[in-house]
Amino acid sequence: MHSPYGLELTRTCEQCPQKGENFFCNLSKSTCKALDSIKFTSGYPKGAVLFVEEEMPRGIFVLCKGRVKLSMTSSEGKTVILRIVQPGEVLGLHAVVSARPYQASAETLEPCQVNFIRRDDFLRFLSEHAEASLRAAQHLSGRYQAACEQIRSLGLTHSASEKLARFLLESSLKGQETKLGVRVRLTMTHEEIGQVIGTSRETVTRTLSDFKSKHLVAVNGSTLLIPNKSALETFAGA
């Protein structure tokens, strides 16, 4: 199987934001080659669904381009967003490794390019390449840690403002330092932010306005500026 994206997985590593920290970074050449030989590359339009919760795992997805929303929905229609998946990250690894249903649904937020690896191909690959198993374990550790952070945010905060402050600070890690403070692109709607931190859309709007009036943040289109990080931190009660 020769795709037009030969060695895509390994090249992905150089493009992705968290250089060197992803599943497919720094694997040996032979391991990379083995991976490349079992992957399927495909594109999805915006709003496409890669998988839904409860479904048995067909395989893992490696996001090459675009962003994917990973979320859980209750029977009453309420939604929690687990995370927004960035290029270079892997989707569905835990379900495949543990052979249990996906717990979340994955939906593209933009046109995406994705590599897919079938469940049995991937499991065979893992058992044949020890370094990949270890990498998988490391990757899953990271996911677990992030999940714990979200538990902390949902379960350990009193107020909505605390949650939002934490969320903004968390987001700002991906931003850039400037003279005026940390600058981040925030591509999520208030509704989506609410679904991450567990509050209603209106509360996000109100609390954010409140932050603006207190000059803790400044918003300009989709860019967010945090002029005084430590002020926001004390507000986050951390």
Add this chain to the structure above:
Amino acid sequence: MHSPYGLELTRTCEQCPQKGENFFCNLSKSTCKALDSIKFTSGYPKGAVLFVEEEMPRGIFVLCKGRVKLSMTSSEGKTVILRIVQPGEVLGLHAVVSARPYQASAETLEPCQVNFIRRDDFLRFLSEHAEASLRAAQHLSGRYQAACEQIRSLGLTHSASEKLARFLLESSLKGQETKLGVRVRLTMTHEEIGQVIGTSRETVTRTLSDFKSKHLVAVNGSTLLIPNKSALETFAGA
């Protein structure tokens, strides 16, 4: 290093509740032996602290006997309980694998017997035994799934009664079917239950009383009886 508990880890498997599903179950003999040669066995009294959050991981802990509370605490003293660790389970694996600080604190609830494996010994062991890496990945998957469930419980439920109902149903999985319904030993205080599901102690007390009066549950000392599981399920909105 020859401990008086020769092959303790593998024997643990036979005693533990989730037979065959734990980290050290069904590993090859040579792998087990390698594990046994790097472990340290020790006992802890009730209330002992194995590790605290933020601390860098010294190694992993395998619980042989007793129960351990895994929890996170906020600066204001609020607490979330991630889970109660049962015999046969592993503690601190994610921190060791990802070389990041523990995210939770571990405190014994009873006198415990624990096997400890030093960080570098364990990592070397993983790299030398491919099957163990894979097992580690599987174990971490399980932890991740449980964390997602807790996120669902904390973020996706409207009411306290929904949370409690879910918690009771979740607990009842470990219980026994009887003529009168499912019977479980519930060794947690209302306070602790509140810390798991994210409500105050009083709310747990009140909601549980409410369930009793509606004959959804019956409590007798530390045993809980769920006469009509499906009634409780509809109440949990699941």
Add this chain to the structure above:
DNA sequence: GACGAGATGTGATCTTCGTCACACATCATT
């Protein structure tokens, strides 16, 4: 530039739970 869809801002209620305050129960220890 007009339209429409989605995102955001804001006010007015209404509910649920957290908090405080204490009474009572249970159990181990002396």
Add this chain to the structure above:
DNA sequence: AATGATGTGTGACGAAGATCACATCTCGTC
């Protein structure tokens, strides 16, 4: 039996935030 420490039951109260109901605002598309 007396004591104290923990756990449990219950009322009163208030505050935070969900919900509802609109009024803008923004932006892509025709």
